[in-house]
Amino acid sequence: xxxxxxxxxxxxxxxxxxxxxxxxxxxxxxxxxxxxxxxxxxxxxxxxxxxxxxxxxxxxxxxxxxxxxxxxxxxxxxxxxxxxxxxxxxxxxxxxxxxxxxxxxxxxxxxxxxxxxxxxxxxxxxxxxxxxxxxxxxxxxxxxxxxxxxxxxxxxxxxxxxxxxxxxxxxxxxxxxxxxxxxxxxxxxxxxxxxxxxxxxxxxxxxxxxxxxxxxxxxxxxxxxxxxxxxxxxxxxxxxxxxxxxxxxxxxxxxxxxxxxxxxxxxxxxxxxxxxxxxxxxxxxxxxxxxxxxxxxxxxxxxxxxxxxxxxxxxxxxxxxxxxxxxxxxxxxxxxxxxxxxxxxxxxxxxxxxxxxxxxxxxxxxxxxxxxxxxxxxxxxxxxxxxx
Amino acid sequence: xxxxxxxxxxxxxxxxxxxxxxxxxxxxxxxxxxxxxxxxxxxxxxxxxxxxxxxxxxxxxxxxxxxxxxxxxxxxxxxxxxxxxxxxxxxxxxxxxxxxxxxxxxxxxxxxxxxxxxxxxxxxxxxxxxxxxxxxxxxxxxxxxxxxxxxxxxxxxxxxxxxxxxxxxxxxxxxxxxxxxxxxxxxxxxxxxxxxxxxxxxxxxxxxxxxxxxxxxxxxxxxxxxxxxxxxxxxxxxxxxxxxxxxxxxxxxxxxxxxxxxxxxxxxxxxxxxxxxxxxxxxxxxxxxxxxxxxxxxxxxxxxxxxxxxxxxxxxxxxxxxxxxxxxxxxxxxxxxxxxxxxxxxxxxxxxxxxxxxxxxxxxxxxxxxxxxxxxxxxxxxxxxxxxxxxxxxxxxxxxxxxxxxxxxxxxxxxxxxxxxxxxxxxxxxxxxxxxxxxxxxxxxxxxxxxxxxxxxxxxxxxxxxxxxxxxxxxxxxxxxxxxxxxxxxxxxxxxxxxxxxxxxxxxxxxxxxxxxxxxxxxxxxxxxxxxxxxxxxxxxxxxxxxxxxxxxxxxxxxxxxxxxxx
Numbered sequence: 037x038x039x040x041x042x043x044x045x046x047x048x049x050x051x052x053x054x055x056x057x058x059x060x061x062x063x064x065x066x067x068x069x070x071x072x073x074x075x076x077x078x079x080x081x082x083x084x085x086x087x088x089x090x091x092x093x094x095x096x097x098x099x100x101x102x103x104x105x106x107x108x109x110x111x112x113x114x115x116x117x118x119x120x121x122x123x124x125x126x127x128x129x130x131x132x133x134x135x136x137x138x139x140x141x142x143x144x145x146x147x148x149x150x151x152x153x154x155x156x157x158x159x160x161x162x163x164x165x166x167x168x169x170x171x172x173x174x175x176x177x178x179x180x181x182x183x184x185x186x187x188x189x190x191x192x193x194x195x196x197x198x199x200x201x202x203x204x205x206x207x208x209x210x211x212x213x214x215x216x217x218x219x220x221x222x223x224x225x226x227x228x229x230x231x232x233x234x235x236x237x238x239x240x241x242x243x244x245x246x247x248x249x250x251x252x253x254x255x256x257x258x259x260x261x262x263x264x265x266x267x268x269x270x271x272x273x274x275x276x277x278x279x280x281x282x283x284x285x286x287x288x289x290x291x292x293x294x295x296x297x298x299x300x301x302x303x304x305x306x307x308x309x310x311x312x313x314x315x316x317x318x319x320x321x322x323x324x325x326x327x328x329x330x331x332x333x334x335x336x337x338x339x340x341x342x343x344x345x346x347x348x349x350x351x352x353x354x355x356x357x358x359x360x361x362x363x364x365x366x367x368x369x370x371x372x373x374x375x376x377x378x379x380x381x382x383x384x385x386x387x388x389x390x391x392x393x394x395x396x397x398x399x400x401x402x403x404x405x406x407x408x409x410x411x412x413x414x415x416x417x418x419x420x421x422x423x424x
Numbered sequence: 425x426x427x428x429x430x431x432x433x434x435x436x437x438x439x440x441x442x443x444x445x446x447x448x449x450x451x452x453x454x455x456x457x458x459x460x461x462x463x464x465x466x467x468x469x470x471x472x473x474x475x476x477x478x479x480x481x482x483x484x485x486x487x488x489x490x491x492x493x494x495x496x497x498x499x500x501x502x503x504x505x506x507x508x509x510x511x512x513x514x515x516x517x518x519x520x521x522x523x524x525x526x527x528x529x530x531x532x533x534x535x536x537x538x539x540x541x542x543x544x545x546x547x548x549x550x551x552x553x554x555x556x557x558x559x560x561x562x563x564x565x566x567x568x569x570x571x572x573x574x575x576x577x578x579x580x581x582x583x584x585x586x587x588x589x590x591x592x593x594x595x596x597x598x599x600x601x602x603x604x605x606x607x608x609x610x611x612x613x614x615x616x617x618x619x620x621x622x623x624x625x626x627x628x629x630x631x632x633x634x635x636x637x638x639x640x641x642x643x644x645x646x647x648x649x650x651x652x653x654x655x656x657x658x659x660x661x662x663x664x665x666x667x668x669x670x671x672x673x674x675x676x677x678x679x680x681x682x683x684x685x686x687x688x689x690x691x692x693x694x695x696x697x698x699x700x701x702x703x704x705x706x707x708x709x710x711x712x713x714x715x716x717x718x719x720x721x722x723x724x725x726x727x728x729x730x731x732x733x734x735x736x737x738x739x740x741x742x743x744x745x746x747x748x749x750x751x752x753x754x755x756x757x758x759x760x761x762x763x764x765x766x767x768x769x770x771x772x773x774x775x776x777x778x779x780x781x782x783x784x785x786x787x788x789x790x791x792x793x794x795x796x797x798x799x800x801x802x803x804x805x806x807x808x809x810x811x812x813x814x815x816x817x818x819x820x821x822x823x824x825x826x827x828x829x830x831x832x833x834x835x836x837x838x839x840x841x842x843x844x845x846x847x848x849x850x851x852x853x854x855x856x857x858x859x860x861x862x863x864x865x866x867x868x869x870x871x872x873x874x875x876x877x878x879x880x881x882x883x884x885x886x887x888x889x890x891x892x893x894x895x896x897x898x899x900x901x902x903x904x905x906x907x908x909x910x911x912x913x914x915x916x917x918x919x920x921x922x923x924x925x926x927x928x929x930x931x932x933x934x935x936x937x938x939x940x941x942x943x944x945x946x947x948x949x950x951x952x953x954x955x956x957x958x959x960x961x962x963x964x965x966x967x968x969x970x971x972x973x974x975x976x977x978x979x980x981x982x983x984x985x986x987x988x989x990x991x
Contacts, residue, residue: 137432138430138432195430196430197430197432232429233429233430234429234430234431235431235432235435243435243436244436245432245435245436247434247436247443248443248445249434249443250442250443253433253434254434256433256434257433257434260432260433264430
């Protein structure tokens, strides 16, 4: 399909803002926070220029932002917001509420270290700490992927009535300029029809959300949420395929990069995957069969896809997980998630967990190659290891 | 894209009827109509919150109708009442008590201006009732009986009706056209009036007894108490009531320049201020210290404004006469005193303070130290209680078929008390006459159902029950008074009424303690939709009320109360 524009040089934040503009949300409650602020600035620019016809609400905190997002979404309008780090943590209570309310809000989160101590580095602990809140979570590698994912996220969210968090690493993605193809409005309009839910809060037809329910009603409600989550990997893959048919760009639910015949596979999320590609290429060039599995959809965890990707390689003995997050007492969140996903699989590969990019420390392709060599030469450990 | 639309499993439409939150409850709110402190303090139990609410809504006709349920003289009472209601007003704990008395005057005056009259009795009764005494108590009884259809004949010793309101209270406190109009409106119900007919001897009462089905005696207390240290045969000693009766008719007793009034009650103040208006220099000699004087505070303040000297906490010991032919007057030998009581409820004791003697000169003395009823014309058949005629709580005397009230039976001596006793007796008479055909009822025995009004025993609405957030602090209207030179020159009413705008603003200040204003806060704030309008009030749905108490907390008038539930 035509309609592609010439690439623009955009930061990840501005790519997110462009995606939000193209998705035509009607309500955007938002509160500024480093490093997300350019998203808000760009959206207000768009509005000032007359290109963005949303109700932008700027309450006094992120808690109030989410408090505004939920009823707006329940009223049947498309809702977008963006935050980072402490802002996301402040929303925590309402993240549960939003998914329970089946409010298909899309939120961009710029992954930043959590306080204290105060810091502004890329680190995914903020969003990984929200993994049990019932939000669908994507992690993106580039500004282009950020744009594509925000638009796809609305598609998936409104199909299953669950909110979506699109995560992009601070600075590496949020502030780095890249050539980004911004699709035409008509293309996005065709891909993303207006949100028209079966139920909505409407003063003309009184109904309500949030009443006290019986044990039985609550139990069934949680089952329904789980059933909706279970549909997400397939729907996310379909949304990506259809997007690809219009734009030629596909990111997958997971992406397998040069995994054929690999003896070791690196697994990571977000911007680290870009560096890992360089390392994979270098090791392949040196004769070591190494591949990369990029996990784009973290919640729900696409267990079947991961088991297929990592179980289907006869030569594969070692999986090297690179975590840019830290869960004290456990180590790397992705490490543990992956161990759980592969557990009980016949001939499962060994899963090595490396806390490689915590606090935004630089992880070079050379170091990644060194980590792979370390894994191949070491017995596997249950705990994550600190590496630099 | 899939066309299917998901449905949220616990989306709620219609109602929350399935969720019976009432099972959580430990206490249940209840919509009540509870007596306000003002209502309980009011001698006639005047449904104050109710009529003020009607006035607030601009329905003065309804307010007047409610007011005159228990009091046919609102314009009069609105001028002269000692207003214990204001002393009890919950608003005093917030800013200042409501100006209830002036509001009553305003409503009463509007009724007079617009010529509103009482509806005639719908049912005529065959019985005839004699009311003896045309003062406030007699007029009240006549009104209540006539409204209930009885033929009433009102006997009055004086040439005109009104009693103490005409022959005691001066015109500068109660304009005569107001008094006349309110009396006329009672008479318009069809009361037969016989003025100039005093009850002089027991035989006269016997005649009435045989001619009427019931008698209400309200002949007042016109016998003056006198000071033993004074010789009342002297021309320079005058009884206060006599003085007031004369001045009320326009006479000016020749008393010389400087008049001393002895007494500390309202009547003494009336004497003093009337004398001041007649041009005398006036000194009040009161036994009580100023704060303890039984007169109303306003009266003392106004008397001072008018140039009257108050000598309080003092007692006259002896008077010596100077050489009057040489133009000399009297010399009053006085002493400072302290009042006390030997026992908590014992009689008042007077202790002269040693060395505090003082002397001053004057030309005449008017004593106004109280009055007793004259029981002689009633004969010996009646049981008495000291100087008073004895009655039960409903005004029945020891003689079957005879009721009594007012100053004849009570030492309270307030016009509003007299009106209340008239109503109580009328209700008791009505009950007796209606039951006459039925089983005989022993004299003086009344079932509680005969109690004329509620309010004495129920728990009053406390200030704590009022949500003050709904009542911003606002000042009571400043009392407006005639300037002193105009008062003394023209003798017009000293206290001026509220303008209608002031009255409406003042009505808004009323907390409406225990009288629901139908604001619907209880409905609006209930998180479980468990409070519903029901008839003239509200009901609480026990299936859904979880006893959170929001409706109680958000009630601006204390009309929702919480009851603990034992179950």
